[in-house]
Amino acid sequence: MLTNKDNFNIDDFYKKYINGPQIFKKREALEPSFVPYELPHRDNEIEQIAGKTACSLRGGVPSHFLIYGKTGTGKTATVRFVSQKLAQYSEERKPWWIYINCSIVSTPYRILAHIYNTIVGSEQIPPTGLPKDVIFKKLLGLLDYKIKNSVCFFVLDEIDLITDSKQGNEILYDLTRLDENLELCKTCLIGISNKVKFKENLDPRVISSLGEEHITFPVYNAQELRDILESRAHIAFQEDTISEGVIGLCAALAAEEHGDARKALQLLRKAGEIAEKNHHKTVTGDHARKAKQELERDHIIDYIKGMPLQAQLVLTAIYLISKFGKDRIIVSGDIYEVHSELTNMIPGISTLTRRRISDYINELHSADIISAEKKSMGYYGRTKVLQLNIELKFLETILRDIEKVKDVLNYKPILIQNNKVRISNSTFRRLG
DNA sequence: TATCCACAGGAAATCAGGGTGT
DNA sequence: ACACCCTGATTTCCTGTGGATA
Numbered sequence: 001m002l003t004n005k006d007n008f009n010i011d012d013f014y015k016k017y018i019n020g021p022q023i024f025k026k027r028e029a030l031e032p033s034f035v036p037y038e039l040p041h042r043d044n045e046i047e048q049i050a051g052k053t054a055c056s057l058r059g060g061v062p063s064h065f066l067i068y069g070k071t072g073t074g075k076t077a078t079v080r081f082v083s084q085k086l087a088q089y090s091e092e093r094k095p096w097w098i099y100i101n102c103s104i105v106s107t108p109y110r111i112l113a114h115i116y117n118t119i120v121g122s123e124q125i126p127p128t129g130l131p132k133d134v135i136f137k138k139l140l141g142l143l144d145y146k147i148k149n150s151v152c153f154f155v156l157d158e159i160d161l162i163t164d165s166k167q168g169n170e171i172l173y174d175l176t177r178l179d180e181n182l183e184l185c186k187t188c189l190i191g192i193s194n195k196v197k198f199k200e201n202l203d204p205r206v207i208s209s210l211g212e213e214h215i216t217f218p219v220y221n222a223q224e225l226r227d228i229l230e231s232r233a234h235i236a237f238q239e240d241t242i243s244e245g246v247i248g249l250c251a252a253l254a255a256e257e258h259g260d261a262r263k264a265l266q267l268l269r270k271a272g273e274i275a276e277k278n279h280h281k282t283v284t285g286d287h288a289r290k291a292k293q294e295l296e297r298d299h300i301i302d303y304i305k306g307m308p309l310q311a312q313l314v315l316t317a318i319y320l321i322s323k324f325g326k327d328r329i330i331v332s333g334d335i336y337e338v339h340s341e342l343t344n345m346i347p348g349i350s351t352l353t354r355r356r357i358s359d360y361i362n363e364l365h366s367a368d369i370i371s372a373e374k375k376s377m378g379y380y381g382r383t384k385v386l387q388l389n390i391e392l393k394f395l396e397t398i399l400r401d402i403e404k405v406k407d408v409l410n411y412k413p414i415l416i417q418n419n420k421v422r423i424s425n426s427t428f429r430r431l432g
Numbered sequence: 433t434a435t436c437c438a439c440a441g442g443a444a445a446t447c448a449g450g451g452t453g454t
Numbered sequence: 455a456c457a458c459c460c461t462g463a464t465t466t467c468c469t470g471t472g473g474a475t476a
Protein backbone atom coordinates (compact mmCIF):
# COMPACT_ATOMS: atom_id res chain seq x y z
CA MET A 1 0.00 0.00 0.00
CA LEU A 2 1.38 3.35 -0.98
CA THR A 3 1.06 6.19 1.42
CA ASN A 4 2.55 9.61 1.25
CA LYS A 5 4.90 8.97 4.11
CA ASP A 6 8.40 9.11 2.58
CA ASN A 7 9.39 10.05 -0.86
CA PHE A 8 6.98 8.53 -3.27
CA ASN A 9 7.30 10.18 -6.63
CA ILE A 10 4.28 9.68 -8.78
CA ASP A 11 6.05 10.73 -11.97
CA ASP A 12 8.78 8.21 -11.48
CA PHE A 13 6.19 5.62 -10.65
CA TYR A 14 4.27 6.09 -13.87
CA LYS A 15 7.41 6.26 -16.00
CA LYS A 16 8.65 3.08 -14.49
CA TYR A 17 5.28 1.47 -14.89
CA ILE A 18 4.99 2.31 -18.56
CA ASN A 19 8.47 1.17 -19.38
CA GLY A 20 8.28 -1.88 -17.19
CA PRO A 21 7.51 -5.35 -18.48
CA GLN A 22 4.01 -5.93 -19.70
CA ILE A 23 2.42 -9.00 -18.25
CA PHE A 24 -1.23 -8.78 -19.15
CA LYS A 25 -2.79 -8.80 -22.55
CA LYS A 26 -6.40 -8.82 -21.44
CA ARG A 27 -6.79 -8.73 -17.72
CA GLU A 28 -10.61 -8.84 -17.82
CA ALA A 29 -10.42 -12.46 -18.89
CA LEU A 30 -9.63 -13.31 -15.31
CA GLU A 31 -12.56 -11.41 -13.86
CA PRO A 32 -15.59 -13.31 -12.64
CA SER A 33 -17.86 -11.47 -15.06
CA PHE A 34 -15.98 -12.58 -18.13
CA VAL A 35 -17.81 -15.03 -20.34
CA PRO A 36 -15.25 -17.12 -22.24
CA TYR A 37 -15.69 -18.63 -25.68
CA GLU A 38 -15.37 -22.08 -24.28
CA LEU A 39 -16.12 -23.58 -20.93
CA PRO A 40 -13.91 -26.55 -20.18
CA HIS A 41 -15.52 -29.47 -18.35
CA ARG A 42 -19.01 -28.10 -18.43
CA ASP A 43 -20.35 -29.88 -21.51
CA ASN A 44 -22.77 -31.89 -19.49
CA GLU A 45 -24.20 -28.86 -17.73
CA ILE A 46 -24.32 -26.81 -20.91
CA GLU A 47 -26.26 -29.60 -22.54
CA GLN A 48 -28.76 -29.75 -19.72
CA ILE A 49 -29.38 -26.02 -19.68
CA ALA A 50 -29.54 -25.85 -23.45
CA GLY A 51 -31.99 -28.72 -23.39
CA LYS A 52 -34.26 -27.01 -20.92
CA THR A 53 -34.30 -23.69 -22.72
CA ALA A 54 -34.28 -24.80 -26.35
CA CYS A 55 -38.05 -24.92 -26.73
CA SER A 56 -38.09 -21.13 -26.63
CA LEU A 57 -36.71 -21.23 -30.16
CA ARG A 58 -39.98 -22.62 -31.40
CA GLY A 59 -42.30 -20.56 -29.32
CA GLY A 60 -42.48 -23.01 -26.47
CA VAL A 61 -42.30 -22.09 -22.81
CA PRO A 62 -39.41 -23.56 -20.83
CA SER A 63 -40.33 -24.59 -17.33
CA HIS A 64 -38.66 -22.97 -14.36
CA PHE A 65 -35.67 -24.70 -12.88
CA LEU A 66 -32.95 -24.49 -10.28
CA ILE A 67 -29.20 -24.72 -10.49
CA TYR A 68 -27.12 -25.87 -7.55
CA GLY A 69 -23.41 -25.83 -7.00
CA LYS A 70 -20.77 -24.39 -4.75
CA THR A 71 -19.18 -21.03 -5.41
CA GLY A 72 -16.86 -21.00 -8.36
CA THR A 73 -18.28 -24.04 -10.13
CA GLY A 74 -19.25 -22.02 -13.17
CA LYS A 75 -22.98 -21.76 -12.67
CA THR A 76 -23.43 -18.17 -13.71
CA ALA A 77 -20.84 -18.34 -16.45
CA THR A 78 -22.53 -21.39 -17.94
CA VAL A 79 -25.94 -19.76 -17.94
CA ARG A 80 -24.53 -16.67 -19.60
CA PHE A 81 -22.74 -18.81 -22.09
CA VAL A 82 -25.86 -20.73 -23.04
CA SER A 83 -27.91 -17.56 -23.22
CA GLN A 84 -25.50 -16.03 -25.70
CA LYS A 85 -25.56 -19.14 -27.85
CA LEU A 86 -29.31 -19.32 -27.70
CA ALA A 87 -29.55 -15.73 -28.88
CA GLN A 88 -27.51 -16.62 -31.96
CA TYR A 89 -30.11 -19.14 -33.00
CA SER A 90 -33.22 -17.17 -32.36
CA GLU A 91 -33.78 -14.52 -34.94
CA GLU A 92 -37.47 -13.89 -34.78
CA ARG A 93 -38.11 -14.68 -31.19
CA LYS A 94 -35.17 -13.08 -29.46
CA PRO A 95 -35.46 -14.08 -25.84
CA TRP A 96 -34.68 -11.64 -23.07
CA TRP A 97 -32.34 -12.55 -20.27
CA ILE A 98 -32.49 -10.59 -17.10
CA TYR A 99 -29.87 -11.28 -14.48
CA ILE A 100 -30.61 -10.50 -10.90
CA ASN A 101 -27.98 -10.91 -8.27
CA CYS A 102 -29.95 -11.33 -5.09
CA SER A 103 -27.03 -10.29 -2.95
CA ILE A 104 -27.33 -6.83 -4.48
CA VAL A 105 -30.93 -6.66 -5.61
CA SER A 106 -32.25 -8.13 -2.43
CA THR A 107 -35.80 -6.97 -1.85
CA PRO A 108 -39.08 -7.66 -3.66
CA TYR A 109 -39.49 -4.05 -4.64
CA ARG A 110 -36.02 -3.82 -6.07
CA ILE A 111 -36.33 -7.06 -7.96
CA LEU A 112 -39.42 -5.79 -9.73
CA ALA A 113 -37.87 -2.39 -10.30
CA HIS A 114 -34.68 -3.97 -11.60
CA ILE A 115 -36.56 -6.11 -14.11
CA TYR A 116 -38.61 -3.19 -15.30
CA ASN A 117 -35.69 -0.82 -15.58
CA THR A 118 -33.56 -3.38 -17.38
CA ILE A 119 -36.21 -3.91 -20.01
CA VAL A 120 -36.85 -0.24 -20.67
CA GLY A 121 -33.15 0.52 -20.41
CA SER A 122 -33.42 3.42 -18.00
CA GLU A 123 -34.21 4.10 -14.38
CA GLN A 124 -37.90 4.71 -14.81
CA ILE A 125 -38.86 3.08 -11.56
CA PRO A 126 -37.35 5.04 -8.66
CA PRO A 127 -35.36 3.17 -6.03
CA THR A 128 -38.22 3.47 -3.57
CA GLY A 129 -41.54 5.13 -3.04
CA LEU A 130 -44.09 3.28 -5.14
CA PRO A 131 -46.37 0.52 -3.95
CA LYS A 132 -45.27 -2.92 -5.09
CA ASP A 133 -48.53 -3.84 -6.74
CA VAL A 134 -48.36 -0.75 -8.89
CA ILE A 135 -44.98 -1.79 -10.21
CA PHE A 136 -46.20 -5.31 -10.67
CA LYS A 137 -49.03 -4.13 -12.90
CA LYS A 138 -46.76 -1.83 -14.84
CA LEU A 139 -44.36 -4.71 -15.34
CA LEU A 140 -47.09 -6.96 -16.69
CA GLY A 141 -48.03 -4.32 -19.22
CA LEU A 142 -44.44 -3.80 -20.21
CA LEU A 143 -43.72 -7.48 -20.70
CA ASP A 144 -46.68 -7.93 -23.00
CA TYR A 145 -45.92 -4.81 -24.93
CA LYS A 146 -42.20 -5.14 -25.30
CA ILE A 147 -41.57 -8.87 -25.34
CA LYS A 148 -44.27 -10.03 -27.67
CA ASN A 149 -44.22 -13.69 -28.64
CA SER A 150 -41.01 -14.40 -26.93
CA VAL A 151 -39.63 -15.63 -23.66
CA CYS A 152 -38.18 -13.55 -20.87
CA PHE A 153 -35.73 -15.44 -18.68
CA PHE A 154 -35.18 -14.26 -15.14
CA VAL A 155 -31.94 -15.53 -13.71
CA LEU A 156 -31.92 -15.13 -9.95
CA ASP A 157 -28.38 -15.59 -8.78
CA GLU A 158 -27.80 -16.38 -5.12
CA ILE A 159 -31.49 -16.98 -4.79
CA ASP A 160 -30.99 -18.53 -1.37
CA LEU A 161 -30.41 -15.07 0.05
CA ILE A 162 -34.03 -14.06 -0.38
CA THR A 163 -35.85 -17.27 0.37
CA ASP A 164 -35.50 -17.07 4.12
CA SER A 165 -37.95 -14.22 4.41
CA LYS A 166 -41.66 -14.23 3.90
CA GLN A 167 -41.53 -11.45 1.36
CA GLY A 168 -38.76 -13.22 -0.54
CA ASN A 169 -41.00 -16.23 -0.97
CA GLU A 170 -43.88 -13.95 -1.95
CA ILE A 171 -41.99 -12.39 -4.79
CA LEU A 172 -40.73 -15.74 -6.04
CA TYR A 173 -44.24 -17.03 -6.02
CA ASP A 174 -45.41 -14.00 -7.97
CA LEU A 175 -42.64 -14.38 -10.49
CA THR A 176 -43.37 -18.04 -11.08
CA ARG A 177 -46.98 -17.14 -11.75
CA LEU A 178 -46.38 -14.23 -14.07
CA ASP A 179 -47.46 -16.17 -17.12
CA GLU A 180 -50.98 -16.50 -15.84
CA ASN A 181 -51.38 -12.76 -16.20
CA LEU A 182 -49.62 -12.40 -19.51
CA GLU A 183 -51.06 -12.65 -22.97
CA LEU A 184 -48.17 -12.49 -25.40
CA CYS A 185 -45.01 -12.84 -23.39
CA LYS A 186 -43.86 -15.94 -21.58
CA THR A 187 -41.45 -16.12 -18.71
CA CYS A 188 -39.00 -18.60 -17.29
CA LEU A 189 -37.36 -18.41 -13.92
CA ILE A 190 -33.91 -19.83 -13.32
CA GLY A 191 -32.74 -19.89 -9.73
CA ILE A 192 -29.08 -20.27 -8.90
CA SER A 193 -28.06 -21.28 -5.43
CA ASN A 194 -24.88 -22.40 -3.77
CA LYS A 195 -26.68 -23.98 -0.89
CA VAL A 196 -28.19 -27.34 -1.61
CA LYS A 197 -30.45 -27.30 1.39
CA PHE A 198 -31.95 -23.91 0.74
CA LYS A 199 -35.14 -25.60 -0.44
CA GLU A 200 -35.94 -26.15 3.20
CA ASN A 201 -37.26 -22.69 3.76
CA LEU A 202 -38.78 -22.33 0.37
CA ASP A 203 -42.50 -21.86 0.15
CA PRO A 204 -44.06 -25.17 -0.91
CA ARG A 205 -45.97 -23.40 -3.65
CA VAL A 206 -42.71 -22.12 -5.05
CA ILE A 207 -41.06 -25.52 -4.81
CA SER A 208 -43.81 -27.05 -6.85
CA SER A 209 -43.21 -24.75 -9.78
CA LEU A 210 -39.51 -24.07 -9.40
CA GLY A 211 -37.89 -26.83 -7.49
CA GLU A 212 -38.99 -29.95 -9.26
CA GLU A 213 -36.24 -29.90 -11.80
CA HIS A 214 -32.70 -28.99 -11.05
CA ILE A 215 -29.18 -29.17 -12.36
CA THR A 216 -26.24 -29.72 -10.07
CA PHE A 217 -22.77 -28.42 -10.80
CA PRO A 218 -20.01 -30.60 -9.35
CA VAL A 219 -16.85 -28.98 -8.04
CA TYR A 220 -13.79 -28.92 -10.24
CA ASN A 221 -10.84 -31.12 -9.39
CA ALA A 222 -7.26 -29.88 -9.66
CA GLN A 223 -6.81 -31.09 -13.20
CA GLU A 224 -10.00 -29.42 -14.37
CA LEU A 225 -9.04 -26.20 -12.68
CA ARG A 226 -5.74 -26.36 -14.42
CA ASP A 227 -7.44 -26.64 -17.80
CA ILE A 228 -9.62 -23.67 -17.03
CA LEU A 229 -6.70 -21.56 -15.91
CA GLU A 230 -4.76 -22.64 -18.95
CA SER A 231 -7.42 -21.47 -21.35
CA ARG A 232 -7.99 -18.18 -19.55
CA ALA A 233 -4.32 -17.47 -19.10
CA HIS A 234 -3.93 -17.78 -22.80
CA ILE A 235 -6.36 -14.92 -23.28
CA ALA A 236 -5.27 -12.83 -20.36
CA PHE A 237 -1.49 -12.88 -20.42
CA GLN A 238 1.20 -11.98 -22.91
CA GLU A 239 3.13 -14.83 -24.48
CA ASP A 240 5.73 -16.45 -22.27
CA THR A 241 4.99 -14.48 -19.15
CA ILE A 242 3.90 -17.44 -17.07
CA SER A 243 6.66 -19.63 -15.85
CA GLU A 244 6.44 -23.38 -15.72
CA GLY A 245 4.27 -24.75 -12.99
CA VAL A 246 2.50 -21.55 -11.97
CA ILE A 247 -0.82 -22.64 -13.41
CA GLY A 248 -0.59 -25.98 -11.70
CA LEU A 249 0.26 -24.30 -8.45
CA CYS A 250 -2.68 -21.92 -8.64
CA ALA A 251 -4.95 -24.83 -9.45
CA ALA A 252 -3.59 -26.81 -6.53
CA LEU A 253 -3.92 -23.92 -4.11
CA ALA A 254 -7.52 -23.36 -5.14
CA ALA A 255 -8.33 -27.05 -5.14
CA GLU A 256 -7.43 -27.19 -1.48
CA GLU A 257 -10.67 -25.41 -0.82
CA HIS A 258 -13.33 -27.24 -2.79
CA GLY A 259 -12.13 -26.37 -6.29
CA ASP A 260 -13.37 -22.84 -6.58
CA ALA A 261 -12.57 -21.63 -10.09
CA ARG A 262 -13.28 -18.04 -9.25
CA LYS A 263 -10.65 -18.16 -6.56
CA ALA A 264 -8.19 -19.87 -8.85
CA LEU A 265 -8.64 -17.13 -11.43
CA GLN A 266 -8.33 -14.45 -8.80
CA LEU A 267 -5.14 -16.07 -7.65
CA LEU A 268 -3.70 -16.04 -11.10
CA ARG A 269 -4.66 -12.44 -11.64
CA LYS A 270 -3.22 -11.35 -8.35
CA ALA A 271 -0.03 -13.25 -9.05
CA GLY A 272 0.25 -11.39 -12.34
CA GLU A 273 -0.34 -8.09 -10.63
CA ILE A 274 2.31 -8.79 -8.06
CA ALA A 275 4.79 -9.65 -10.77
CA GLU A 276 3.87 -6.51 -12.65
CA LYS A 277 4.18 -4.33 -9.60
CA ASN A 278 7.65 -5.63 -8.97
CA HIS A 279 8.64 -5.17 -12.60
CA HIS A 280 9.27 -8.85 -13.14
CA LYS A 281 9.03 -10.23 -16.61
CA THR A 282 7.38 -13.47 -15.68
CA VAL A 283 4.93 -14.73 -13.11
CA THR A 284 6.48 -17.28 -10.80
CA GLY A 285 5.36 -19.69 -8.14
CA ASP A 286 6.47 -17.27 -5.48
CA HIS A 287 4.13 -14.68 -6.89
CA ALA A 288 1.30 -17.18 -6.72
CA ARG A 289 2.00 -18.09 -3.11
CA LYS A 290 2.24 -14.46 -2.19
CA ALA A 291 -0.97 -13.81 -4.07
CA LYS A 292 -2.76 -16.35 -1.94
CA GLN A 293 -1.66 -14.67 1.27
CA GLU A 294 -2.53 -11.23 0.02
CA LEU A 295 -5.93 -12.27 -1.24
CA GLU A 296 -6.83 -13.71 2.11
CA ARG A 297 -5.68 -10.60 3.89
CA ASP A 298 -7.40 -8.32 1.43
CA HIS A 299 -10.59 -10.20 1.82
CA ILE A 300 -10.56 -9.86 5.59
CA ILE A 301 -9.63 -6.20 5.41
CA ASP A 302 -12.37 -5.42 2.92
CA TYR A 303 -14.90 -7.35 4.90
CA ILE A 304 -14.16 -5.63 8.18
CA LYS A 305 -13.94 -2.19 6.66
CA GLY A 306 -17.21 -2.79 4.89
CA MET A 307 -19.08 -3.76 8.03
CA PRO A 308 -21.46 -1.30 9.65
CA LEU A 309 -19.93 0.70 12.46
CA GLN A 310 -21.85 -1.16 15.15
CA ALA A 311 -20.49 -4.45 13.88
CA GLN A 312 -17.01 -2.97 13.91
CA LEU A 313 -17.56 -1.99 17.50
CA VAL A 314 -18.61 -5.49 18.40
CA LEU A 315 -15.40 -6.71 16.86
CA THR A 316 -13.51 -4.02 18.72
CA ALA A 317 -15.01 -5.25 21.95
CA ILE A 318 -13.72 -8.72 21.19
CA TYR A 319 -10.38 -7.23 20.31
CA LEU A 320 -10.11 -5.36 23.59
CA ILE A 321 -11.03 -8.35 25.68
CA SER A 322 -8.49 -10.53 23.90
CA LYS A 323 -5.86 -7.86 24.18
CA PHE A 324 -6.21 -6.95 27.84
CA GLY A 325 -7.73 -10.07 29.28
CA LYS A 326 -4.90 -12.49 28.69
CA ASP A 327 -6.21 -16.04 28.64
CA ARG A 328 -9.62 -14.85 29.61
CA ILE A 329 -12.46 -16.75 28.04
CA ILE A 330 -14.66 -14.51 25.93
CA VAL A 331 -18.40 -14.92 26.30
CA SER A 332 -21.23 -13.02 24.67
CA GLY A 333 -22.23 -11.29 27.88
CA ASP A 334 -18.78 -9.72 28.12
CA ILE A 335 -18.98 -8.51 24.58
CA TYR A 336 -22.30 -6.89 25.29
CA GLU A 337 -20.90 -5.06 28.29
CA VAL A 338 -17.75 -3.87 26.58
CA HIS A 339 -19.69 -2.83 23.52
CA SER A 340 -21.98 -0.76 25.73
CA GLU A 341 -18.98 0.92 27.30
CA LEU A 342 -17.61 1.75 23.89
CA THR A 343 -20.85 3.21 22.60
CA ASN A 344 -20.98 5.46 25.63
CA MET A 345 -17.52 6.75 24.84
CA ILE A 346 -18.21 7.53 21.22
CA PRO A 347 -20.63 10.39 20.60
CA GLY A 348 -23.54 9.82 18.30
CA ILE A 349 -23.51 6.05 18.62
CA SER A 350 -26.38 4.33 20.33
CA THR A 351 -26.13 1.40 22.69
CA LEU A 352 -27.61 -1.82 21.39
CA THR A 353 -29.57 -4.60 23.00
CA ARG A 354 -28.22 -8.06 23.73
CA ARG A 355 -30.34 -9.47 20.97
CA ARG A 356 -28.72 -7.30 18.37
CA ILE A 357 -25.22 -8.01 19.62
CA SER A 358 -26.02 -11.68 19.35
CA ASP A 359 -26.79 -11.23 15.66
CA TYR A 360 -23.56 -9.38 15.05
CA ILE A 361 -21.63 -12.13 16.79
CA ASN A 362 -23.26 -14.61 14.46
CA GLU A 363 -22.29 -12.57 11.46
CA LEU A 364 -18.68 -12.41 12.56
CA HIS A 365 -18.81 -16.11 13.10
CA SER A 366 -20.14 -16.93 9.68
CA ALA A 367 -17.54 -14.64 8.15
CA ASP A 368 -15.02 -16.81 9.94
CA ILE A 369 -13.43 -13.86 11.69
CA ILE A 370 -14.20 -15.40 15.03
CA SER A 371 -15.06 -18.91 16.06
CA ALA A 372 -17.94 -19.47 18.42
CA GLU A 373 -19.10 -22.45 20.33
CA LYS A 374 -22.22 -22.81 22.41
CA LYS A 375 -21.36 -23.99 25.84
CA SER A 376 -23.26 -24.71 29.00
CA MET A 377 -21.88 -23.73 32.37
CA GLY A 378 -24.58 -25.58 34.19
CA TYR A 379 -25.88 -23.56 37.05
CA TYR A 380 -24.08 -20.57 35.59
CA GLY A 381 -26.09 -20.55 32.44
CA ARG A 382 -25.48 -21.07 28.80
CA THR A 383 -23.49 -18.87 26.54
CA LYS A 384 -21.23 -18.77 23.54
CA VAL A 385 -17.50 -19.00 23.95
CA LEU A 386 -15.69 -17.02 21.30
CA GLN A 387 -12.23 -16.74 19.92
CA LEU A 388 -10.59 -14.51 17.37
CA ASN A 389 -9.60 -16.33 14.23
CA ILE A 390 -7.24 -13.65 13.02
CA GLU A 391 -4.10 -12.33 14.58
CA LEU A 392 -4.47 -9.60 17.14
CA LYS A 393 -1.81 -7.42 15.52
CA PHE A 394 -3.38 -7.74 12.12
CA LEU A 395 -6.79 -6.88 13.48
CA GLU A 396 -5.32 -3.87 15.21
CA THR A 397 -3.92 -2.47 11.97
CA ILE A 398 -7.33 -2.79 10.38
CA LEU A 399 -9.18 -1.20 13.27
CA ARG A 400 -6.71 1.64 13.39
CA ASP A 401 -7.90 2.71 9.98
CA ILE A 402 -11.44 3.15 11.15
CA GLU A 403 -12.09 6.71 12.18
CA LYS A 404 -14.41 6.28 15.13
CA VAL A 405 -12.75 3.14 16.37
CA LYS A 406 -9.12 4.08 16.43
CA ASP A 407 -9.36 6.21 19.56
CA VAL A 408 -10.67 3.45 21.79
CA LEU A 409 -8.13 0.78 20.93
CA ASN A 410 -6.23 1.32 24.13
CA TYR A 411 -9.24 1.43 26.37
CA LYS A 412 -9.16 -1.17 29.10
CA PRO A 413 -12.70 -2.42 29.65
CA ILE A 414 -14.12 -2.16 33.16
CA LEU A 415 -14.77 -5.85 33.49
CA ILE A 416 -11.08 -6.41 32.96
CA GLN A 417 -10.02 -3.58 35.24
CA ASN A 418 -11.67 -5.28 38.21
CA ASN A 419 -10.63 -8.63 37.03
CA LYS A 420 -11.23 -10.62 40.20
CA VAL A 421 -14.99 -10.93 40.20
CA ARG A 422 -17.84 -10.75 37.80
CA ILE A 423 -20.88 -9.19 39.40
CA SER A 424 -23.91 -11.07 38.26
CA ASN A 425 -22.43 -14.44 37.44
CA SER A 426 -19.31 -16.43 38.12
CA THR A 427 -18.64 -17.54 34.60
CA PHE A 428 -15.17 -16.13 34.65
CA ARG A 429 -14.17 -17.70 37.92
CA ARG A 430 -15.44 -21.07 36.89
CA LEU A 431 -13.92 -21.17 33.46
CA GLY A 432 -10.77 -19.31 34.20
C1' DT B 433 -34.04 -34.50 40.96
C1' DA B 434 -35.98 -29.96 40.52
C1' DT B 435 -34.10 -25.63 39.87
C1' DC B 436 -32.26 -21.91 37.72
C1' DC B 437 -28.67 -19.19 35.28
C1' DA B 438 -27.33 -16.60 31.03
C1' DC B 439 -28.00 -16.69 27.41
C1' DA B 440 -29.68 -18.36 21.98
C1' DG B 441 -32.34 -17.16 18.57
C1' DG B 442 -37.40 -16.91 16.17
C1' DA B 443 -41.27 -13.67 15.10
C1' DA B 444 -43.38 -9.52 14.95
C1' DA B 445 -43.40 -4.65 15.87
C1' DT B 446 -41.31 -0.18 15.60
C1' DC B 447 -38.63 3.63 13.92
C1' DA B 448 -36.22 6.66 10.85
C1' DG B 449 -34.97 7.78 6.35
C1' DG B 450 -35.43 7.59 1.69
C1' DG B 451 -39.18 8.15 -1.62
C1' DT B 452 -44.11 8.59 -4.21
C1' DG B 453 -48.48 10.79 -6.30
C1' DT B 454 -52.12 14.14 -5.48
C1' DA C 455 -48.84 19.50 2.81
C1' DC C 456 -50.54 14.96 3.21
C1' DA C 457 -51.21 10.18 3.20
C1' DC C 458 -48.88 6.43 2.00
C1' DC C 459 -44.88 3.20 0.35
C1' DC C 460 -40.46 0.30 1.00
C1' DT C 461 -36.28 -0.79 3.50
C1' DG C 462 -32.83 -1.69 6.94
C1' DA C 463 -31.68 -1.55 11.54
C1' DT C 464 -33.17 -2.33 15.84
C1' DT C 465 -36.27 -3.42 19.80
C1' DT C 466 -39.72 -6.05 22.09
C1' DC C 467 -41.49 -10.20 23.39
C1' DC C 468 -40.85 -14.59 23.66
C1' DT C 469 -39.84 -19.72 24.19
C1' DG C 470 -36.13 -23.01 24.72
C1' DT C 471 -32.15 -25.19 26.91
C1' DG C 472 -27.53 -27.98 29.07
C1' DG C 473 -26.03 -29.16 33.10
C1' DA C 474 -23.86 -27.71 37.84
C1' DT C 475 -25.95 -26.76 42.05
C1' DA C 476 -29.03 -26.86 46.06
